[in-house]
Structures are given as C-alpha cells and as structure tokens.
Amino acid sequence: MMRTARSTGGMVTAPHALAAQSGARVLAEGGNAIEAALATAATLCVVYPHMTGLGGDSFWLTAEPDAEPVTLDGAGRAGAGVSASLYLDRGLGAIPWRGPLAANTVAGAVSAWEAAWDLSRRWQGRLPLEHLFSDAISLAEHGTSVTQGYAADIQRCRAELEPLPGFTALHYADGAAPRAGESFKQAALARTLSRLAREGLSSFYSGGLAAQIAHELARAGAPLVAADLAGQRAVVGRPLRLALPVGELFNCGPPSQGLASLMILGIFSRLPPCPADGFAHLHGLIESTKLAFAVRDLEIGHRDDGAVLERYLRPEELERLAARIDPRRAAPWQSDGAGGTAWFGVIDRAGRSVSAIQSLYFEFGSGIGLPESGFVWQNRGSAFRLTGGGPNLIGPHRKPFHTLNPAFARFADGRAMVYGAMGGDGQPQTQAALFTRYALYGQDLQEAISAPRWLLGRTWGESRVALRVEDRFPAEVLAELAAAGHPVERVAAFDQVMGHAGAIVHSRAGGFEGASDPRSDGAAVGC
Numbered sequence: 001m002m003r004t005a006r007s008t009g010g011m012v013t014a015p016h017a018l019a020a021q022s023g024a025r026v027l028a029e030g031g032n033a034i035e036a037a038l039a040t041a042a043t044l045c046v047v048y049p050h051m052t053g054l055g056g057d058s059f060w061l062t063a064e065p066d067a068e069p070v071t072l073d074g075a076g077r078a079g080a081g082v083s084a085s086l087y088l089d090r091g092l093g094a095i096p097w098r099g100p101l102a103a104n105t106v107a108g109a110v111s112a113w114e115a116a117w118d119l120s121r122r123w124q125g126r127l128p129l130e131h132l133f134s135d136a137i138s139l140a141e142h143g144t145s146v147t148q149g150y151a152a153d154i155q156r157c158r159a160e161l162e163p164l165p166g167f168t169a170l171h172y173a174d175g176a177a178p179r180a181g182e183s184f185k186q187a188a189l190a191r192t193l194s195r196l197a198r199e200g201l202s203s204f205y206s207g208g209l210a211a212q213i214a215h216e217l218a219r220a221g222a223p224l225v226a227a228d229l230a231g232q233r234a235v236v237g238r239p240l241r242l243a244l245p246v247g248e249l250f251n252c253g254p255p256s257q258g259l260a261s262l263m264i265l266g267i268f269s270r271l272p273p274c275p276a277d278g279f280a281h282l283h284g285l286i287e288s289t290k291l292a293f294a295v296r297d298l299e300i301g302h303r304d305d306g307a308v309l310e311r312y313l314r315p316e317e318l319e320r321l322a323a324r325i326d327p328r329r330a331a332p333w334q335s336d337g338a339g340g341t342a343w344f345g346v347i348d349r350a351g352r353s354v355s356a357i358q359s360l361y362f363e364f365g366s367g368i369g370l371p372e373s374g375f376v377w378q379n380r381g382s383a384f385r386l387t388g389g390g391p392n393l394i395g396p397h398r399k400p401f402h403t404l405n406p407a408f409a410r411f412a413d414g415r416a417m418v419y420g421a422m423g424g425d426g427q428p429q430t431q432a433a434l435f436t437r438y439a440l441y442g443q444d445l446q447e448a449i450s451a452p453r454w455l456l457g458r459t460w461g462e463s464r465v466a467l468r469v470e471d472r473f474p475a476e477v478l479a480e481l482a483a484a485g486h487p488v489e490r491v492a493a494f495d496q497v498m499g500h501a502g503a504i505v506h507s508r509a510g511g512f513e514g515a516s517d518p519r520s521d522g523a524a525v526g527c
Contacts (some may be wrong), residue, residue, distance in 0.1 A: 004446040004513050007526020011512040012036055013502040014344040015051070015422070017523035018144065019043040020516070022135040023346055023527055026524035027061070031127050033348040034062065034120035037356055038113060038129075041343050042136035042193060045375070046186060048521075049171075050150045050363050051422070052342040054192065055203070055370070055377040057250050058109035058358035060116055061239060061406045063416070065351040068117065069408055071252050073235040074112025074358075074486035076105040076308045076380065079228040080348035084386045084394050086223060095382045095394070098160050100221035102366040105400060106232045107204075109358045114201035115234040116354075118187045123352060123493070129197040137197075140190035147521050149496065151180040153363045165220040166369025170376060191373030197479050205229045209373075216370040222377065231397070239408070240306070240311050242266050247411035253306030254391065258405035259299070263292035263321075263429040265435060270322035276441035277451065277473070279480040280327070285432050285458055286467065286486065287325045290333040292428065301391030302398040330485035333456070341427075341499075343420035345405060355406035355418035407431050411439070414508035420518075423499025425457035430501050445503055446515040452499045470495055494519045 012023035023040035060072035094448030214226040251258030267288035274280030341359035366379035384394035421430035437448035452472035500520035
C-alpha cells in the first residue's frame with residue numbers, strides 16, 4: 001500500500017510520476033504553484049497522451065491563502081459552422097463519438113494555460129515558459145516509456161481509431177501499435193511545445209502555428225476553421241461554494257459539473273451520522289449522487305450566468321433533497337458518463353494552490369490526429385444534444401456540458417486541500433468518497449484514496465446501467481446494497497474504471513500531505 005507523502009517545502013500530485021516530478025522540480029527552484037502546475041500540465045500531455053493533450057480542454061481552480069479563489073474556464077466553444085443541421089442533414093440522430101464530426105469544439109486547454117500564466121505573474125512568477133516546458137519537450141523528443149494503460153486503451157479501441165485521419169501517424173511506429181514498456185517518441189509534439197514556449201501560448205490560436213493546426217483540422221474534415229481558433233479565450237471567474245461544518249468547499253461553475261460535486265456532499269452532510277464505508281455511507285452518497293445528477297443534467301451546459309445555480313447549494317434546498325432519500329431503498333436512476341482525463345494538484349511553500357484538470361473527453365478524444373502538430377483533437381462536443389432545449393443544446397460558439405471539475409477546500413482549522421479525480425460521472429462520486437473519508441471520518445489521505453470505490457453510471461459505448469463496486473468491500477456491505485435495490489456489479493480490486501484520484505493538504509503550520517492513486521502511474525512528490 002502506498003503511504004501518504006509528506007513535505008515542508010511544497011508538493012505536487014499527478015497521475016503520472018514524471019509529471020509530478022516536473023512540477024516538484026519547479027517548486028524546488030523557487031517557482032510558484034502555477035508555474036509548477038504548468039510544468040506538470042505540459043509533461044502530462046507527453047506521458048499521458050491517451051488521457052490529455054494540447055487538443056483538449058482544461059479547468060483550473062487557483063487560490064492564495066485568505067483570498068477569494070479564482071477559476072479558469074478553458075472549455076472550447078463550438079465552431080461558427082457547428083449546428084444541429086450539420087448532423088441531422090446527414091441522417092444522424094446523435095453526434096458521433098469519434099471522427100471528424102466529433103471534433104466540433106475548439107481545444108481550450110492552452111487558453112487556460114495562458115490565463116494561468118498571466119495570473120502567475122501576479123504571484124511573482126519569474127520562470128520562463130522554455131524552462132517550465134523543458135521536461136516535457138525533452139521527454140517528447142527523446143522518448144518516454146509506454147504505460148500499461150496507454151497500450152491497453154489503444155488495443156481496446158484500435159478498430160475504431162485506426163481508420164481515422166492522422167491517428168496511426170501519431171501513435172504507431174512502423175505501422176505497429178505501441179506496447180507497454182516501449183519507448184515512445186513524439187518529435188512533432190516536442191516542436192509544438194517548443195514553439196509555444198518561444199512564441200507564447202496565444203500562438204496556439206493565432207499566427208503560424210494556429211494556421212498549421214487549422215489546416216490539419218480542415219484536411220481531416222473537422223468543422224473548425226482558423227477564425228474559431230482565434231476567438232478562443234479562457235474565462236476567469238469565481239467558484240461555486242458550499243459551507244459545511246468542517247469548512248468551505250469550492251468548485252467550478254458551468255459548463256463544469258462542479259455543482260454536482262458540491263451538491264452530493266451538501267446533501268450527504270444532512271443525512272444521519274453513519275460509520276465509514278458501511279452500507280449507510282455508500283447508500284447515502286449514491287442516493288445523493290442521483291439527486292445531484294438530476295439537477296446537473298437539467299441545468300449544466302452553456303450558461304451566461306452560473307451564479308443562478310447557487311440556489312441549489314442553499315441549506316434549505318439541500319435539506320429538502322436530503323429528506324427525499326429512503327435510508328433503506330435505492331431510487332431509480334439513469335445517466336451517462338465517460339472520461340479520458342488527468343487531474344493534478346499543487347500547493348507551494350507560501351500556501352498558494354492549484355487544482356486543475358485537463359482532458360480529451362474519451363480516451364484519445366475524437367481520434368483525429370494532427371501529425372504535423374503532434375496531438376489528437378478532443379471530442380468534448382459529442383456531449384451536445386441535437387434536439388430539445390436546455391443549456392446543452394448544440395449551436396455555434398456554445399460550450400458543451402463538461403464532466404471536468406477540480407475541487408478545493410478550506411477547513412475550519414486552517415488546512416487547505418486540493419483534490420480531484422478523472423472518470424466522467426465518476427469524478428463527483430470519487431471526490432465525495434475521498435472527502436468524506438478524510439474530512440469526516442479522519443482516514444489517512446492515502447488510505448482515503450486507496451480504499452475501495454464505487455461508480456454509478458454507464459461508461460461510454462455501453463447501454464447497461466450498473467453500480468460497479470470494487471470487490472474489496474466486505475461481502476455484507478455488497479449484499480446490503482443489492483438488497484436495497486442497487487444494481488451491484490463487482491469489479492476487480494483497483495479497477496481502472498474507477499479512475500485516478502489525488503489530493504494534497506497544507507496545514508497552517510506549514511506541513512504538506514499528498515496522495516496519489518494506486519490505480520494510476522502517478523505520485524505525490526514533495527520538495
């Protein structure tokens with residue numbers, strides 16, 4: 001079992017150890033939390049190319065001690081020519097998950113990096129981008145070891161990915177799919193990262209690099225043009241917040257599903273006290289998830305004012321929802337979810353923090369490769385609806401519903417915590433398991449992440465709904481869940497379907513605790 005990492009000089013946690021080490025190196029050199037997070041983010045694009053990359057989106061939640069946290073919304077908008085008719089006129093009843101028509105929104109991750117870079121200057125940041133990206137550029141140029149997860153995802157998805165434009169040119173060497181342990185070089189990605197560092201992050205959206213990206217997208221048949229890239233800007237805002245007896249929790253507003261993550265914990269906190277990891281704990285969080293997701297599916301998507309959703313976090317509304325939970329019986333539920341994502345967190349010596357998440361949506365996103373630029377394009381726009389109303393209806397310049405939601409908490413005793421997870425519908429559920437175990441039940445941070453987890457929902461491409469539960473839970477707990485009407489499906493210990501979580505806690509005394517998920521290739525690294 002992994003142990004909670006401890007430090008006195010700052011800490012980084014990420015789902016790949018090399019990415020965490022990149023960030024920790026920056027902290028050791030005196031860099032601030034944002035500078036370390038940028039180094040981590042860039043390295044993740046190289047070492048976890050199936051989960052995240054320059055062609056995806058990103059959300060950041062940043063905070064200085066005793067100051068209002070700031071959110072950075074790096075969600076890309078649909079192209080000007082993207083509408084329901086683009087699909088309906090082709091006889092499609094839904095947006096495809098893969099292929100050119102799935103690549104219908106601008107990649108916003110680099111715009112979030114740019115906004116973070118600007119904020120870093122106000123945090124007395126001084127390190128140049130060339131230095132922050134140096135690990136990522138070196139690893140891309142000279143090669144990094146193929147992870148088990150990367151190799152397995154390619155094998156699982158190869159039939160649908162191999163025919164897509166540019167995919168094998170990016171991911172296959174000599175016509176063969178990569179195998180775990182092999183060295184994987186990404187010369188084109190190294191060139192693009194070097195160019196971003198040299199020319200500035202805005203060059204992703206305007207100038208020569210942007211023109212190259214737009215040309216590759218057009219050649220692949222994606223409905224995006226240079227003007228769509230040029231219009232991309234990250235949105236700097238304020239987070240949604242939830243007050244609990246133990247402290248205050250923060251998460252991102254729409255189009256992020258951060259509201260659902262906060263609602264789950266707000267509803268659960270109003271249920272009768274119960275022991276950790278027993279039936280009442282799991283049942284209470286699962287039922288709270290159903291109620292929160294019903295609101296999420298109705299309200300989250302493209303919105304001009306996320307503040308209107310704060311009413312769902314009011315005590316009287318949370319009390320009303322909690323009263324609807326039957327303590328012994330599961331309510332019916334159905335929803336959707338998918339995820340190919342990487343969450344990472346940083347807290348520096350001064351207590352400044354970053355909770356960030358970036359994603360391609362599904363593993364390898366749309367599957368559309370840009371060989372000259374060195375990355376695949378996301379398929380986040382496949383989450384749009386083609387018909388009906390509501391905030392997730394497709395249309396020009398609109399943002400789709402996002403599963404991404406980085407979390408941050410301030411405890412009443414002065415501790416600060418960044419935490420998060422990958423895994424689509426599983427993100428809020430994993431956050432709830434992690435937070436309640438650590439904050440309410442006093443479990444060790446690493447224990448809270450390593451302990452068995454559950455996931456209510458469907459993974460992409462499946463029609464069945466199940467409550468997946470790792471088989472390390474006691475048999476009597478699983479039996480109680482089934483008897484209450486939960487569609488229990490046992491999965492293996494540390495199953496990858498549960499996603500990857502991480503967390504860092506900083507105390508007022510200056511100490512750091514960090515944890516990484518044994519289901520990932522990650523680490524928590526202090527300095």
